[in-house]
Amino acid sequence: MEPIISTKDLMRTFGGVTALNLVSLDIYDKQLRSIIGPNGAGKTTLINVITGKLGASGGEVFYRGQPITNYSVHKRVRMGICRTFQINSIFMGLTVYENIRIATQLHLGGSGRVFARRTSLKKVNQEAESIVDRLNLNEVAYQSVENLAYGDQRLVEVGIALACDPKVLLLDEPTAGMSPKETRHIARLIQELAKEVAVVLVEHDVELVMTISDRLTVLHQGGIIAEGPPQEISNNCDVKDAYLGSTKWAPLLETD
Amino acid sequence: MSNRTNQAPGSLLRRWSGAHPLSLGGFVLVVAGMVVLPLVVTNPFYQNLWTRILIFGLLAMSLDVLLGFTGLLSFMHNSYLGLAAYAAGLFTINVNPESLWLAMLVGVVFTMIIAWPVGWLQVRTGGLAFALLTMAFGMMYYTVAWKWHDVTGGDDGLVAAIEHGLPKVAEEGMVPYLDINLGPWNLGNTSDPVHVYYLVLFIVVVAFILTHRMVNSPLGAVLEAIRENEERASFVGINVRRFKLIGWLVACGLAGLAGTLWMFLERNIAPDTMHAFEGAEVLMMVLLGGMGSLWGPFLGAGIFILLKDCLSSATEHWEIYVGLVVIFLVLFLPKGVAGLSSMLRRKPSENK
Numbered sequence: 001m002e003p004i005i006s007t008k009d010l011m012r013t014f015g016g017v018t019a020l021n022l023v024s025l026d027i028y029d030k031q032l033r034s035i036i037g038p039n040g041a042g043k044t045t046l047i048n049v050i051t052g053k054l055g056a057s058g059g060e061v062f063y064r065g066q067p068i069t070n071y072s073v074h075k076r077v078r079m080g081i082c083r084t085f086q087i088n089s090i091f092m093g094l095t096v097y098e099n100i101r102i103a104t105q106l107h108l109g110g111s112g113r114v115f116a117r118r119t120s121l122k123k124v125n126q127e128a129e130s131i132v133d134r135l136n137l138n139e140v141a142y143q144s145v146e147n148l149a150y151g152d153q154r155l156v157e158v159g160i161a162l163a164c165d166p167k168v169l170l171l172d173e174p175t176a177g178m179s180p181k182e183t184r185h186i187a188r189l190i191q192e193l194a195k196e197v198a199v200v201l202v203e204h205d206v207e208l209v210m211t212i213s214d215r216l217t218v219l220h221q222g223g224i225i226a227e228g229p230p231q232e233i234s235n236n237c238d239v240k241d242a243y244l245g246s247t248k249w250a251p252l253l254e255t256d
Numbered sequence: 257m258s259n260r261t262n263q264a265p266g267s268l269l270r271r272w273s274g275a276h277p278l279s280l281g282g283f284v285l286v287v288a289g290m291v292v293l294p295l296v297v298t299n300p301f302y303q304n305l306w307t308r309i310l311i312f313g314l315l316a317m318s319l320d321v322l323l324g325f326t327g328l329l330s331f332m333h334n335s336y337l338g339l340a341a342y343a344a345g346l347f348t349i350n351v352n353p354e355s356l357w358l359a360m361l362v363g364v365v366f367t368m369i370i371a372w373p374v375g376w377l378q379v380r381t382g383g384l385a386f387a388l389l390t391m392a393f394g395m396m397y398y399t400v401a402w403k404w405h406d407v408t409g410g411d412d413g414l415v416a417a418i419e420h421g422l423p424k425v426a427e428e429g430m431v432p433y434l435d436i437n438l439g440p441w442n443l444g445n446t447s448d449p450v451h452v453y454y455l456v457l458f459i460v461v462v463a464f465i466l467t468h469r470m471v472n473s474p475l476g477a478v479l480e481a482i483r484e485n486e487e488r489a490s491f492v493g494i495n496v497r498r499f500k501l502i503g504w505l506v507a508c509g510l511a512g513l514a515g516t517l518w519m520f521l522e523r524n525i526a527p528d529t530m531h532a533f534e535g536a537e538v539l540m541m542v543l544l545g546g547m548g549s550l551w552g553p554f555l556g557a558g559i560f561i562l563l564k565d566c567l568s569s570a571t572e573h574w575e576i577y578v579g580l581v582v583i584f585l586v587l588f589l590p591k592g593v594a595g596l597s598s599m600l601r602r603k604p605s606e607n608k
Contacts, residue, residue, distance in 0.1 A: 045571075051491070053487075053491075072490075072495075073490040073491060074490050074491075074493050074494055074495045074496070077490070077491060077492060078493045082491070083491060085488075089485060089487060089488045089491070090485065090488060091480075091484035091485050091488060091489075092397060092481065092482055092484060092485065093480075093483075093484050094481075094484055098477070099476070100478055102478070102480075102481045102489075102492055102494075103492040105474055105477060106478075106492050106493035107493060110474045110498075111474050111475060111477075111478050111494075112475065113473055113474045113475060114469075114470050114472075114473055114475050115360070115466070115469045115470065115473055116473050116474060117469075117472060117473065118472065118473065118477055121474055126475075159490075160488070160492060163262035163492070164491075164493060165491055179517075183449055204532075
């Protein structure tokens, strides 16, 4: 099977610091790939380079075999490479519905219509409504997102990415700062999504990662030190070495 | 969920405008008031003043499209009024001293031709750099208008350049008055202040309605997204630079429209009008009236110009008092006068 996203010898340096060092990985459709690693391992940088927020210092990014390393952000989004941010990046002054709607409008079209009313784009509005439904945000749909609870804002963050009609969804710590209940909700959602599209998950909650992922990639100091199914990774000696002494990663060591 | 999109069937006018019936009623009332105004205010000086309020209101509204709806700051938006006024004036003097509509078209098109590459450059920067570039270009236009004496007439304005124009115009020594024709019908002449007033009112109302449509359109939704969060906007697939450029061109085109109206009213344009001080005044009008509302800037222009008129006839140091009033309004009405009204209107509906 052809990978939907692949990177080849991807490099990214910041001044003298190498954040990504020859990262080559393949991401397949309908697969939940998690990327784990200690703080500063380059996980977010990897997502930033794949989605175009940052340029690559070397190497290539491919989408279905086509090189997209120099494509602009919006062009990649139009191809279906969508993401969420570690720190909420949503349209604060707009309502939940409008936040989602702008994303559906962009992929369904109609943005060039200067004198039509927004309500005239029926399909756009219906899809936005169905995504609001899916996220259980009906009750707050017409509230400005700046007045929402943090967990709900986090859902809007995911909702916007969903509304972009993703083929690959890159989620940067979607459960950060969420309650256990909200985390379960998101986890279920992520599992459902992975049945429809390719999902790349950067996550600190190791227990969550181990239960829901199809495959894991472990980054350490910008390079891949291990890759495989969760069971294999949790038995991997290199991985244990990389995290030894870090209590934050204790659950990883306990899973075997 | 669906009760939002299934609006109750309303009148054709309401469905077309998509506006709240109260706002629509208010709009019709205000326009009706403006239509009868010259019958009440018969002093040509005040008729001229009201026309200027409408023209500057249009300019302030065009800045609001940029500032309130796209989130971009233009320090010297008056320079685009100036460019259009010079273009329309020069066209009337040198090419065609008869057609008002052609002069208007030339003014707006010329402004947009200048604004296009400038905007192209500006949208490649963000935030403060964008605002500073608008100032740099504004200063450039000002200097050109001031120093290119042979074409622009320099300090004294276009009247000083009349001698180079068509013989017929040069003889008269002024930018000619123009007939207001609509198809075969003659509706008036710009020598009559009332006729100019109605011409300006008509153009302003049409421009307002079209701009209102635009900001409420899917395109307006894109501009709003850019205003709220530029990075996220690109991450939903918006080509941010392209849409910023569209917003910029719309704003400059509308400012240009105001510029051509200015030329019909004043029959002269001098570099003063393109000065940075004037640019700051336009910005104040938008802030006074409230940005992001479209009608607020008209109110702001009205308040500002009337205030300036009253104070300058009472004291030489009117700027100080204008400044005090502006400080007061900015401190106590940060969202402008328009913000006050939406504050009052929102109260009852929140309990729904």
